[in-house]
Amino acid sequence: MKRLDIMKRAGRNLAQAKGRTFLTSLAIAVGAFTVTASLAAGEGARQYADQIIKSNVDPQSVYVTKESMRQNAAQSNGLKEYSENQSQYGGMSIEMLSSDDIASLKAVEGVDTVLPTYLIDAQYIQFQGIDTKYTSDITTYDSTVLAATAAGDMPPLGEQLAANEAVVPESYAETLGVSAQDLIGKTLTLHLVKTGKTPSETEIQAAFMAGGTEAVQALYLSESKDVTLTIRAVSAQSSTSFSASSAVFISDTKAEELANYLTEGTSSYQQYVSATVMVEDGVDIEDVKSTIKDSGLAALTAKDISGMIFTMVNVLQGIVFGFGVLALIASVFGIINTQYISVLERTSQIGLMKALGMPRRDVAKLFRYEAAWIGFIGGAIGAGVAYVAGTAMNPWITDTLTLGDGNYLLIFVWWQVALMIVGLMVVAIVAGWLPSRKAARLDPIEALRTE
Amino acid sequence: MIELRNVSKTYGKKKNEFRALDDVSLTIPDGASVAVVGKSGSGKSTLMHAASGLDRPEAGEIVIDGEDILQFKPRAVDRFRSETMSFIFQSFFVQGNETCYNNVSLPLEIAGVPLRERRAKIVKALKAVGLEEKLKSRARDLSGGQKQRLAIARAIVNDPKILFADEPTGNLDSVTGEAIETLLFEYNKKHKTTLIIVTHDPDLAKKCDMQVHISDGKIQKKTGAKS
Numbered sequence: 197m198k199r200l201d202i203m204k205r206a207g208r209n210l211a212q213a214k215g216r217t218f219l220t221s222l223a224i225a226v227g228a229f230t231v232t233a234s235l236a237a238g239e240g241a242r243q244y245a246d247q248i249i250k251s252n253v254d255p256q257s258v259y260v261t262k263e264s265m266r267q268n269a270a271q272s273n274g275l276k277e278y279s280e281n282q283s284q285y286g287g288m289s290i291e292m293l294s295s296d297d298i299a300s301l302k303a304v305e306g307v308d309t310v311l312p313t314y315l316i317d318a319q320y321i322q323f324q325g326i327d328t329k330y331t332s333d334i335t336t337y338d339s340t341v342l343a344a345t346a347a348g349d350m351p352p353l354g355e356q357l358a359a360n361e362a363v364v365p366e367s368y369a370e371t372l373g374v375s376a377q378d379l380i381g382k383t384l385t386l387h388l389v390k391t392g393k394t395p396s397e398t399e400i401q402a403a404f405m406a407g408g409t410e411a412v413q414a415l416y417l418s419e420s421k422d423v424t425l426t427i428r429a430v431s432a433q434s435s436t437s438f439s440a441s442s443a444v445f446i447s448d449t450k451a452e453e454l455a456n457y458l459t460e461g462t463s464s465y466q467q468y469v470s471a472t473v474m475v476e477d478g479v480d481i482e483d484v485k486s487t488i489k490d491s492g493l494a495a496l497t498a499k500d501i502s503g504m505i506f507t508m509v510n511v512l513q514g515i516v517f518g519f520g521v522l523a524l525i526a527s528v529f530g531i532i533n534t535q536y537i538s539v540l541e542r543t544s545q546i547g548l549m550k551a552l553g554m555p556r557r558d559v560a561k562l563f564r565y566e567a568a569w570i571g572f573i574g575g576a577i578g579a580g581v582a583y584v585a586g587t588a589m590n591p592w593i594t595d596t597l598t599l600g601d602g603n604y605l606l607i608f609v610w611w612q613v614a615l616m617i618v619g620l621m622v623v624a625i626v627a628g629w630l631p632s633r634k635a636a637r638l639d640p641i642e643a644l645r646t647e
Numbered sequence: 648m649i650e651l652r653n654v655s656k657t658y659g660k661k662k663n664e665f666r667a668l669d670d671v672s673l674t675i676p677d678g679a680s681v682a683v684v685g686k687s688g689s690g691k692s693t694l695m696h697a698a699s700g701l702d703r704p705e706a707g708e709i710v711i712d713g714e715d716i717l718q719f720k721p722r723a724v725d726r727f728r729s730e731t732m733s734f735i736f737q738s739f740f741v742q743g744n745e746t747c748y749n750n751v752s753l754p755l756e757i758a759g760v761p762l763r764e765r766r767a768k769i770v771k772a773l774k775a776v777g778l779e780e781k782l783k784s785r786a787r788d789l790s791g792g793q794k795q796r797l798a799i800a801r802a803i804v805n806d807p808k809i810l811f812a813d814e815p816t817g818n819l820d821s822v823t824g825e826a827i828e829t830l831l832f833e834y835n836k837k838h839k840t841t842l843i844i845v846t847h848d849p850d851l852a853k854k855c856d857m858q859v860h861i862s863d864g865k866i867q868k869k870t871g872a873k874s
């Protein structure tokens with residue numbers, strides 16, 4: 197008997213028992229819904245994470261630290277050997293990158309630029325014409341990522357700010373109660389205070405010789421400095437770019453100058469928590485990364501970061517997926533039950549088909565295809581409901597989680613859904629195996645006797 | 648030619664053992680019409696089932712065209728059922744949920760007849776039993792006589808060499824019953840199909856080439872046949 201003929205008969209048989217078919221399919225649909233939703237949420241989360249990383253990190257950049265975070269965490273509880281270039285940062289003891297490290301990074305083949313992370317701690321900042329003092333983070337402007345502009349003009353992609361220029365986020369204008377446009381051309385003063393200078397013994401001796409005790413005391417006193425910059429542009433708020441909304445941006449040269457000023461004479465002079473290495477276009481970033489790693493430093497690329505986030509997303513997705521699979525396993529028993537009843541109910545029909553010379557194999561196929569149809573219908577209902585509900589809820593989810601316009605948490609990938617439905621058909625066929633075998637083994641005369 | 652040689656069939660085990668066919672031998676030439684008559688419970692159906700390869704007797708041989716069908720492998724048995732013989736049951740066994748067309752189509756599908764050849768054959772079979780009007784009707788909506796005619800259409804659609812009919816008129820009134828038996832009888836004459844029919848109608852039995860009388864699983868007498 198031809199496969200297509202068997203399939204058609206299977207479909208008609210199911211259409212005959214609509215209620216039962218529908219209810220059995222519904223059990224599968226619950227599992228299929230959960231699986232589809234978990235797939236869509238996982239896909240959406242990955243794409244969202246990917247977008248966040250893309251708008252914050254250049255794919256051609258490597259983030260370098262002295263030791264990997266994992267190493268750090270592993271050792272944080274234990275006794276740790278003292279190292280000259282060690283610093284307390286964020287409550288953790290971190291080994292810093294020295295200027296030698298920076299130099300050796302620059303020497304790596306394929307490296308375009310090396311931008312150390314300058315830590316600039318301003319006591320306060322002041323805007324022109326406004327008396328109030330504010331505190332703010334100060335960061336190096338990232339020329340590799342083009343931030344959205346609210347007012348003024350950003351340097352073109354790949355170009356730095358001038359030394360006396362600054363970019364502030366739109367949220368600052370809101371806090372100040374002025375429009376973003378008003379800030380353009382205004383000046384911004386950073387008040388830097390230098391503390392914690394530890395004079396060497398010779399310096400103390402020299403000061404004492406020159407000015408007695410007073411001169412020595414002066415050595416320990418803090419110095420301060422005001423730096424005035426002109427606001428060139430205001431960056432627009434972005435739901436995916438973090439840096440753009442949280443700090444004053446200054447040029448790399450200015451940042452270096454200020455960082456050097458603040459740390460000069462301390463143990464952290466020309467020591468850096470991290471550095472961003474830009475790799476030349478056309479050079480494989482993985483090669484550069486492995487060279488850096490071989491030199492004993494820790495290196496992280498955008499891909500690594502997304503890999504870490506993806507692992508988390510995958511774990512969460514796996515949990516939801518698991519529940520869906522559990523529901524599907526439960527529905528398998530529904531299929532087995534339905535098919536057994538179907539075989540019992542249609543004993544005389546099976547007897548007739550066998551009396552007409554239908555081979556065992558084809559009788560079994562007929563029942564397996566019916567099971568496959570049930571799997572297909574269940575999968576299609578579950579996936580369909582998930583798609584309709586998900587598409588309808590997406591704007592609301594985006595709003596509630598402030599994902600930013602155009603970002604949806606639930607992204608349905610057709611081939612994933614198709615694969616799931618095919619998978620369900622296979623599962624249904626396996627579930628229908630025993631009932632179909634029972635049907636195939638019926639003796640025609642015995643079967644026809646049943647009325 | 649159909650030859651039953653010393654066929655015995657028992658039902659049940661040990662104490663409940665019941666011999667439904669007891670050492671039955673019978674020869675039916677090709678194209679003959681045979682009436683099987685006997686009391687209820689005498690073993691008529693058992694004989695038909697054994698001769699048609701639907702059931703397996705414990706002892707004996709059933710030689711059809713020189714081959715013992717009891718020695719057939721399952722695939723050959725299926726092919727024999729599908730291509731050589733047809734069986735019309737006492738209680739119609741049509742598929743109520745399917746249309747008349749699809750009921751008659753089933754044997755063709757099983758035999759692997761290509762789709763384009765099917766339609767003509769189906770229409771021809773339905774015409775032969777006067778059901779061409781009911782092509783698209785569901786079988787369950789038919790009357791009893793129509794259902795039996797549908798069963799006949801299904802039995803003749805694939806041009807069988809041997810046609811078994813086990814009391815095809817048992818569930819029908821006498822007028823319809825006779826009409827249907829005549830239909831089968833005419834089909835046998837026209838197509839030279841071997842017809843083996845269980846019947847209570849003495850007139851029809853007389854018209855057949857051969858009459859086999861059964862009681863208690865044994866053949867009491869054969870009339871009309873040369874042997």
Ligand SMILES: Nc1ncnc2c1ncn2[C@@H]1O[C@H](COP(=O)(O)OP(=O)(O)OP(=O)(O)O)[C@@H](O)[C@H]1O
Pocket residue numbers: 658659665667685686687688689690691692693694
């Ligand atoms: N599966 C079975 N198990 C036990 N006994 C059976 C079985 N099938 C038939 N028999 C017995 O075998 C005998 C012959 O049965 P069969 O059906 O051949 O009778 P029949 O001549 O066709 O009767 P009827 O005219 O009523 O259809 C009966 O006594 C019946 O009870």
Ligand SMILES: [Mg+2]
Pocket residue numbers: 691692693813
């Ligand atoms: Mg009978």
